[in-house]
Amino acid sequence: MKDVLHLMSMYTKTTAKAWFQYRVDAVLKSLAVFLREATGIIVIWFTLMKFDNINGWNIYEMVFLFSLLFLTYGIMIIFFTGLRDFGNTVRSGSFDRFILRPRGLLFQIIFVNSDWFAALGHGGLGITLFLISAWKVGINWSLTNALYYIFTIAGGVLIQGAVFLTLATLNIFMLQTNSLKELLYWNMRKFAGYPISIFNKAIQIFMIYVMPFAFVNYFPAQFLLRKSDMSYSEIYMYLTPIVGTVMYLAAYLFWRFGIRFYKSSGN
């Protein structure tokens, strides 16, 4: 155990060193991610100055909805950069190095690389949005609600981690899943910034049962905000940590299955 911790700290130290080798550059890159993502929010802000609300959600409630999305992604990417970039890892042959070492593959993938720019950009934006909205949307930050919030964040991280892990596993079979990721993850994430009640039924079903972003932000926000557009059973509001755990376990089993089919790429 002790040497596992030591190894983790070694990996973290070297990745942080590599990412922050050029300090000004690191700050600017994090800022660039922050601003890129913030632009989308600003557009909504201006829209809501005209329309007042979207399906009953005012600007602060919308910002709170967004904050969950960014915060979970920011935390997730600290751990799952290696899975996000898994296609490259396989193609460049670095994955062979992991295989040749006597440590768990997932352990190595998770700790060998962290995209700190994305983490700071997304996470920073998430925290900013949270601070802007958290005390203006009428949430009573009791211990229960705070605990609920923490479990929800953890669940949201696991849900997105599971998606990345599944896509990474598909990489083993197809060697290239970037467009699938673009289609499934990034496009659906654009929808996820809005309350799913504004979309038609097909998209809602997709966002609950296929690419369950609804559990990352919509249902948790409903628990805390109790908006009138909620047309699903109340039970959905409590499922985020369970959905996250189950999805992650399933993705992990799929990974264990897929890894047996891994073939080193030629050179």
Next chain:
Amino acid sequence: MINFENVSCRVLKSISLNIPKGETVGLIGKSGAGKTTLIKLAGGLLAPESGRIFTLGKDPVENRNLYREKISVFIAGTPLLCRDDTVSQGFEIIRSVYGISKSDFAKRYEALSARLSFSKYGSEPVKNLSLGERMRAEIGAALIYEPELLILDEPNIGLDENAKFVLGQLLSERRGAGMTTLLSSHDMASVPKICSRIALLDKGELVFYGSTESLRSRYTPTNTMSLKIEGRLPDLEDLPLEKYSINGSAISLSYNSNHVTAAEILRTVLRQTAVSKVSIKKPDLEDLISKLRGSKNEFY
């Protein structure tokens, strides 16, 4: 240590090969002959399409993570040290991954880095090193946790003569301690010197597998020499040549380098006449392969 039973995969066609403990086997062949494929199969990075492989008695793909600290695999495309890490950081990660005590590791590092002379750039990031510098550090990284089985893919690339010599020394010392080595190369000149056995691959087939001496004795090295003579033609009858032909002032001759050296031939010629141009052609891997292929059945 490594056992191939009728293995086919990509270019490789039903390879059977047994590498006993303590041997240093040189895998030789032209590019595309299947060297890296064979190495990857032995290291468990590839599964065979048919046939069976045992590395240290187990299927290397099924048991990928179970005995990794006993095997060291270095493949040129898969460096052991990360590009962004400094050399000593990379080694520290290896120490940590393989759970070696700090004091042991420091001793080994000192010895290896001095002999492979990479101690002076220990604090340089790997990406700033030249090819030769990087290869020396990589070889050190492959050896430092003292594996039972060492598999090296093209370790000679980028190494100067001195580093090749040190590599040979290190391998023979470790061989004395019981390490088995499989290394691939297209370098016909230096590999047989450091190997106890040679496996020769051509177009996915194993055309020769046996001791280095048996390769040498089976294969009589015939060199050819071309001379341009100034003045009268020399008498070559006393030399043990295989054949020679004279065409105007040009002489071309072939000889067995075990029986007569180029220097002896030249001395004889120069005693009699003047020479304006000399060129010597030694047989290369291609000649060896075609020779072995021609009489392939003898070796099985």
